[in-house]
Amino acid sequence: MRGAAAPDRPSFRLNPFAFPSDTTSRFILLLLFAIAASVLIWSSMAMLGLSLQAGFASCSPDMAATVNTLRDQLGIAMEHLQQGTAIPQAPTVDVAQCYRPLNRRILPAMAIGAGLLASFTLGIWWLHPRWLASRMKLSRLEDDDAPELVAALARICSEAGLRRPPEFYWNPLGMAPRALAYGRAGRYRLALTGAMAMRYSTDPPGFRAVILHELAHIVNRDIDKTWLAVGAWWALVASALVPRVALQFWIPFRWIDVAATLVQVAAIAGLVFVTRNAMLRARELYADARASVWISDSDAMAAALSALRPVRGVRRLLSPHPDPAHRLRLLEATDPLFRAGFWDLLGVGAATSLGAAIIGIVGANVGNVALPGAGWAFLLQFALPVLVITPLASVAAGIIIWRASFASLVRGTQPRAALRGGVAAGLGTVLGTMVAQAGGLPVWVAAGGPSTPPMMAAGMAMWATILFLSPIMGLIWVEAAAKTWIPIALRRTHRGASLKAAVGLNCAFTVPWFALAGPFLLALAVLWLLAPAIVGPILYATFNAFPLNVLGSFSVAATWGFPMAAWLWRRPVTPGIAEWAFLEPPRPALPHLTLPLAPGRSIAIGLAAGMVAGVMLGWVQVPWAPTLNLGVEQTPETTRFVAMMVTAVLVQAAVAALVVFAVSGVRVIQAMFAAFVAGNVLAIALCLQMWEFDPTLIVLCLQVSYGFIIIGGDVAALPSALIAAIIKAGWRRVGSRLGSRESTFTGSSPSQRVPRAAIVADG
């Protein structure tokens, strides 16, 4: 089939195994959903079964009073900050004490839920070979049974290069043609029905295609995941959903409880079922891709796939099998395996926030019961989700974007998955949070449905906004890094460690973004709502206090430094065609791929702008400066100093915007780099101004200003660069529509066409 491809079809297939597959990310997602769902259901069962709603409601603090107390305390703190005196410790009300007995009663239920899910899942995974053998009436296929069949199977196994062939089982009286790879922990089996087995003589190419497909599951290492996923679904049904429904018949009847049960059970069952089947579909597609490489006669593979039952309409989302038409298309081009699916990323977002919320609830319960002091409970509630969930989410979402970027770059188009994917992940994150918060509805109802203070509502709205925007920003950054590192890897014959390291580092770097930047921004936003005057001093104190100033500067440097570091590896030791990027020959050279970085230009603009602005800093400053706690008495000189720092921050924002218009490639990253360069020049220039008063002041000056200028500068440069990039993109779009720009394409086929506009000179 590939040989007979139409001229406008891609002449090469991308290697979907160059990156971790969707099967893995969907599997992790499913496990997260299942665990979160089980704990959530069992905690709601404890609430209903043990009638704990009223207890939780009575412990809930009066939200309006809490907001007022917080505002008063912040006002006092601000006064002390301005006077430079220590902030007095406010008396605290031990709410944790009130919750403790309730926590003690709800925790065992959560533990039972998690324990049952784990044991049922592992049990199904462990026992499935026996269950299948009984269900399919299988027996071991011995040499004596059918020597020619056994020989044919051995031959196919050696074609697949299996180090350890599976054990073959069969039911010679199975009348429907079926083949299935199964097993656990490295001991895999392949089951055949008689109807499938006889094809070794009636249809050898078709038989080979099916067996190779099944062997591909073994090579792709998806069998354990598959049976754990199947186990997780049935375990959830048996250990959580059925008991939840059964409980409803045991407790006193209330319509609200019945409605809540139905909604909860349907939502959770639907979510886990759809995720499980999405994973099962993905594994089939990857097995097809693997098998199609082994099968030189792709007509046989196409014939085997054509014989499968079609999956139409909405069943495509619900079926565990992909539509055969979709599978056939993969024989021509594997590009669909690289798409950043909207629903996949929505799922990642939902799993992240739902999982984080559940872990937070468990952490708070455990902390309050088992650890001394409310601080521990608070720490477990917020730190545990960050430590457990955020890395998983970063890896899952990050890999999806890397894959999509890879496909776009090889095909010669601009990667554009991050924005759409980020919106999906953001929506999912908000959705997951809402589902988790809905779990608190019974308590809210039991408390008499108290109104939410406007301050609290505004805080929640901000939190939702931050949750929505964080994945967008994070994934745009991931895409920028992929844009610079993938061309580097594509200049090498072998993928090597550099790409793996780049993907790993990229995912690791997004963790602080998701985990720390979001809560920090929320805290700032809430502070701004409660006491706007305190935000400036808090920011200054955060950016300039050791070690936050060092860590903060390092983090902002990593933001641009990681993508730009690709430039250092731009010349491969052994250049060649990137064989790893393609499934099979032909493996084309990719002349359109150039590094989208021009660091020389960014440095020049940053240095020049920094020096010009640095010289002018003594005369031109912003007319307004916030009151900051510099640790010295406030004088006109200190106010002027603060104004100069703020000016330095704003100059970096302007430099970032300028660079966006002056360079091509990954503009925002280069803009932030230029802003960093300018920031350093400005920090030195600012402190040189102190030289004329006292040369020894220069060190002190750098201590009190460097962190604020560099971190503040990058924080200001980011939105500035983004806005400039949006304006530039809009401008170019209008220009191209008016016909002022011409697009010239290279490449032999439309799908390989590379707009010249996308070709960027190496810096």
Add this chain to the structure above:
Amino acid sequence: MAEVVDQELVADLARDLVGAIAPGELPLFGAMSKAWFADPGRVQTKQGDDVLAFGVAEAAALLSPVLLAAATHALNYAGEELGRNLSTASVAWLREQLRHLFHRQDSGVSLDAQQIAKVRAITLETARRFRIPKQKAEEIADAVTARFAPTS
């Protein structure tokens, strides 16, 4: 007279039928008939675990179990009908005559038209239980009855 029909006789007739109707199944017929005689309950018309298996959408892809079942039922009926008036000592002789009959050789026994119609009905019923499409069931029934019809 159940002992008239033994496994060898059934396998003999079934192999003959497989050779005529589904010759592609002959290489595995030995293993299939062995499994059938060991446990006829292993026959599965609709195979389990479609969720994960590579399953081709094809009905009645395997006919050997149907032909084995049809041969068993047809021979049992014929054996009972023909052996009604025979002594125990003639069982071996009757078995041999049945073998000659379905191999279209000179045989000392024969079924009348009514009995042949009954063989056909039994075969069709067997095929129906195996969810064989009607056209294929007719073909099987024709093949079986042809083996019991008198040679002219």
